[in-house]
Amino acid sequence: MKWLGRRQSDNVEDRRGLSGGKVAAGGGIIGIIILLLNVFGGETGQTVGNALEQMQGGQQSTEAAAPLSKEDKEMGDFVRTILAYNEDTWSKIFAENGMTYEKPKLVLFRGSVQTACGGASSASGPFYCPGDRKVYMDLDFFEELKTKFGAKGGDFAIAYVISHEIGHHIQTLLGTSEKMREEQQGKSEAEANKLSVALELQADFYAGVWAHDNQQYLEAGDIEEALSAANAVGDDAIQSKMQGHVVPDSFTHGTSEQRMYWFKKGFSTGDIKQGTTFEEIR
Numbered sequence: 695m696k697w698l699g700r701r702q703s704d705n706v707e708d709r710r711g712l713s714g715g716k717v718a719a720g721g722g723i724i725g726i727i728i729l730l731l732n733v734f735g736g737e738t739g740q741t742v743g744n745a746l747e748q749m750q751g752g753q754q755s756t757e758a759a760a761p762l763s764k765e766d767k768e769m770g771d772f773v774r775t776i777l778a779y780n781e782d783t784w785s786k787i788f789a790e791n792g793m794t795y796e797k798p799k800l801v802l803f804r805g806s807v808q809t810a811c812g813g814a815s816s817a818s819g820p821f822y823c824p825g826d827r828k829v830y831m832d833l834d835f836f837e838e839l840k841t842k843f844g845a846k847g848g849d850f851a852i853a854y855v856i857s858h859e860i861g862h863h864i865q866t867l868l869g870t871s872e873k874m875r876e877e878q879q880g881k882s883e884a885e886a887n888k889l890s891v892a893l894e895l896q897a898d899f900y901a902g903v904w905a906h907d908n909q910q911y912l913e914a915g916d917i918e919e920a921l922s923a924a925n926a927v928g929d930d931a932i933q934s935k936m937q938g939h940v941v942p943d944s945f946t947h948g949t950s951e952q953r954m955y956w957f958k959k960g961f962s963t964g965d966i967k968q969g970t971t972f973e974e975i976r
């Protein structure tokens with residue numbers, strides 16, 4: 695994907711140098727700064743308890759954080775650009791439909807992270823927390839994707855993952871996620887899972903709509919990379935380790951075929967009204 699020299703979003707919180715070990719390395723002062731940021735930073739859903747937990751968790755760690763490498767920084771710039779592309783696309787589409795798009799934050803972390811949905815580790819894989827309306831991604835997962843898909847071709851796989859998570863933000867803004875959770879009440883596990891699959895496939899569809907709107911930045915092979923990633927980020931690859939609050943990505947995501955079908959449908963139509971996964975996947 696073409697991204698160098700494009701606008702980068704201000705909505706990325708890069709905590710990669712802060713997570714876990716860095717707090718320990720800096721002692722209590724950095725811990726307190728993190729606490730203050732969390733309490734007064736205006737983040738919805740972040741409680742004092744969470745912030746304290748994060749601070750204490752960090753201080754218990756004896757591992758020193760590695761400084762960000764050149765590659766880490768470049769990856770951060772890439773993520774900021776993809777998030778900016780998403781902001782532009784969704785601001786436009788929401789405006790076209792008489793709505794205002796509220797831009798979510800994207801948190802880059804390493805090791806572990808506290809969220810309004812509970813604590814998460816790198817093993818959680820990328821996820822969206824509706825409680826604080828933030829996307830969380832760990833660098834290790836990015837590296838894994840790069841290794842799996844090849845450094846160059848892997849770029850769009852990451853863009854797809856980010857856009858899928860933004861898709862969950864869209865569903866939160868539109869009330870789809872809440873409606874689905876209400877519908878799940880009292881249903882059997884199998885029925886509840888079907889609804890989860892519909893939600894996941896719709897997020898894939900929204901990622902496709904995003905790709906449709908950003909065709910001018912696509913390079914040869916990008917869509918294939920997204921489709922490969924749609925396989926890779928399925929149930930087997932991502933086991934959510936979230937505590938407490940249920941996160942959509944801890945559910946089943948649908949088959950590879952279904953995921954590719956809905957991404958492609960979003961990409962070919964570019965029409966948000968055609969993401970009818972709840973009507974079709976029952």
Ligand SMILES: [Zn+2]
Nearest residue numbers: 894897942943
């Ligand atoms: Zn998902």
